[in-house]
Amino acid sequence: MTAPQAKTSTLDLIGNTPLVLLKGPSEAAGCEIWGKCEFANPGASVKDRAALWIVRDAEARGELKPGGTVIEGTAGNTGIGIALVANALGYKSVIVMPDNQSKEKMDTLRALGAELVLVPPTKFADPNHFVHTSRRMAEDTPGAIWANQFDNIANRKAHIESTAPEIWQQLEGRIDGFTCAAGTGGTIAGTGMGLKAFDEDIVVALTDPHGAALYNYFAHGELRAEGSSVAEGIGQGRITANLEGAPIDTQFRISDEEGLEWVRRLLGEEGLCLGLSSGINVAGAVALGRELVAQGRKDARVATILCDTGFRYLSTIYNREWLEAKGLPVFPWLAS
Numbered sequence: 487m488t489a490p491q492a493k494t495s496t497l498d499l500i501g502n503t504p505l506v507l508l509k510g511p512s513e514a515a516g517c518e519i520w521g522k523c524e525f526a527n528p529g530a531s532v533k534d535r536a537a538l539w540i541v542r543d544a545e546a547r548g549e550l551k552p553g554g555t556v557i558e559g560t561a562g563n564t565g566i567g568i569a570l571v572a573n574a575l576g577y578k579s580v581i582v583m584p585d586n587q588s589k590e591k592m593d594t595l596r597a598l599g600a601e602l603v604l605v606p607p608t609k610f611a612d613p614n615h616f617v618h619t620s621r622r623m624a625e626d627t628p629g630a631i632w633a634n635q636f637d638n639i640a641n642r643k644a645h646i647e648s649t650a651p652e653i654w655q656q657l658e659g660r661i662d663g664f665t666c667a668a669g670t671g672g673t674i675a676g677t678g679m680g681l682k683a684f685d686e687d688i689v690v691a692l693t694d695p696h697g698a699a700l701y702n703y704f705a706h707g708e709l710r711a712e713g714s715s716v717a718e719g720i721g722q723g724r725i726t727a728n729l730e731g732a733p734i735d736t737q738f739r740i741s742d743e744e745g746l747e748w749v750r751r752l753l754g755e756e757g758l759c760l761g762l763s764s765g766i767n768v769a770g771a772v773a774l775g776r777e778l779v780a781q782g783r784k785d786a787r788v789a790t791i792l793c794d795t796g797f798r799y800l801s802t803i804y805n806r807e808w809l810e811a812k813g814l815p816v817f818p819w820l821a822s
């Protein structure tokens with residue numbers, strides 16, 4: 487057994503997450519499906535990486551100075567990452583979030599010491615959208631920076647410099663496909679770019695939830711959304727700066743029902759408690775694996791992202807009443 491290397495800073499606990507072979511998804515795809523355990527980050531999500539890179543980049547550019555404040559608009563996970571990184575480096579954090587996100591995320595942000603500002607969920611074009619509200623607050627606060635995760639490419643740089651090389655090393659350079667969904671697009675673009683730098687033949691696929699516009703953009707060149715999704719943190723309607731030039735070879739559209747089926751199976755059969763974006767990513771990875779197998783690549787290896795912990799969604803996708811109200815299937819062990 488090799489124990490993980492000892493660390494001299496809590497910030498060094500971000501990244502270097504385990505990669506695990508997923509049994510059910512591998513059987514369903516007919517090839518190896520691997521999950522990158524981003525729930526193992528200190529803030530329990532993939533967004534710790536973006537938070538650290540964004541803060542370090544602002545420091546390096548001289549914009550963030552001792553005693554400063556980091557302000558961000560976020561569906562929650564980036565805020566959690568920013569709050570932890572800010573605490574570790576002596577900054578304040580202000581998080582603007584739409585009030586339809588899970589209660590667990592709001593309670594967590596308050597518990598971590600972030601100042602939480604809730605706004606109604608609106609379309610991006612609305613000036614009161616959480617992104618615009620956070621930008622205005624940063625402009626009006628002395629010593630503050632706006633993290634701007636959607637259009638600040640320090641976000642995708644985190645995945646070019648950390649997530650991709652980790653996956654490449656963990657699979658010893660034998661990987662054929664990578665897929666995940668996009669919120670800001672930092673993970674798919676950065677990991678895709680980073681992996682292609684090792685081997686340009688790795689197939690990079692976007693897995694889009696319903697209600698997002700990127701599937702149609704990459705399939706037909708048209709930003710058009712259809713349907714809707716209850717998944718938090720994913721589903722993008724525009725080409726963010728992080729998505730510009732993302733090396734997407736193919737794309738899949740995955741329903742909440744398909745994503746939830748993998749959330750149920752990964753918990754019930756493999757003991758992993760995950761959020762819905764992870765289930766949607768795994769469904770996409772199975773679709774990509776099947777496509778590679780159909781092309782005759784029976785020994786294909788596909789990796790995806792297990793974005794965050796399911797403990798963040800006990801009041802939503804792990805709650806019978808909530809699922810019933812949304813018309814979604816209830817996990818058998820929650821039914822009675």
Ligand code: PMP
Nearest residue numbers: 563669670671672673719763793
């Ligand atoms: N899943 C969850 C739960 C998230 O919070 C996010 C971040 N918005 C993502 C996936 C997508 O990550 P990215 O912003 O890098 O596209």
